[in-house]
Amino acid sequence: MELTILFYVFAALTLLPALVVVFSRSLIHAAFSLLFTFMGVAGLYVLLNADFIAVAQIMVYIGGILILLVFGVMLTRRPTDVDIQTSVMKTLPATIVVAAVLGTLLVTLVPAQWIQIDDMPAIDGTALEIGELLMTTFILPFEVAGILLLVAVMGAALIARKPKEL
């Protein structure tokens, strides 16, 4: 029962700030609403027994990506603009198409009969098992992800630096 209430709390924490991001005219409000959405998603992960992914979500999304996005908001404005505003475009056709996508997904996925195992194996956290999987079955993707991050960091630094006068 408590878990059901917690689920609805975290679902609201995820979706209501997401609405602010979509409809707010202020960039700063959108950036701060993102914090609550990411926290809500991390809470949903905890409810789904994904403790390691929840911590990774908080560390990477809130500690990394959100900070990057706030920097992006701060750096891409003229110093004279005090209140950063932004508008929307082609709202009506976009809303119709997205509503159609939403309707299709809901009609398809909600009545579907999923195989659902409710009882849990008795385990103490998932970090150990995920670490073992990463070092055995998924060792190649793990190494490739490391190289990808290195390349992404180098590429981002190269693209974002001031162009040198030739």
Add this chain to the structure above:
Amino acid sequence: MPEVGLTHYLVVSIVLFCLGLLALVTRRNAVLMLMGIEFILNAANINLIAFSRFQGLNLDGHVFALFVIILAAAEAAVALAIVLHIYRMYNTVEADQIANLKE
């Protein structure tokens, strides 16, 4: 109140995906479009974790979600570098005003 099952999480994920899609197509500002992409990736991750949980905690889904988080971090870094560069060249990040391929 019914017991929370797989479908509840799927509905949250679907709504989050559609909000991300809406932010991506209606927002003019490039940084807000990036936020829409993050919503879409988060919705995919909720799906992965939910299916993993309701298959009796199959941890392959967790590993996949971890890789999605890694890719999201790399994507955000590179995309923001590109946005900064665009801002330096055009003095704006409004997507409809950036119409030139070359200066």
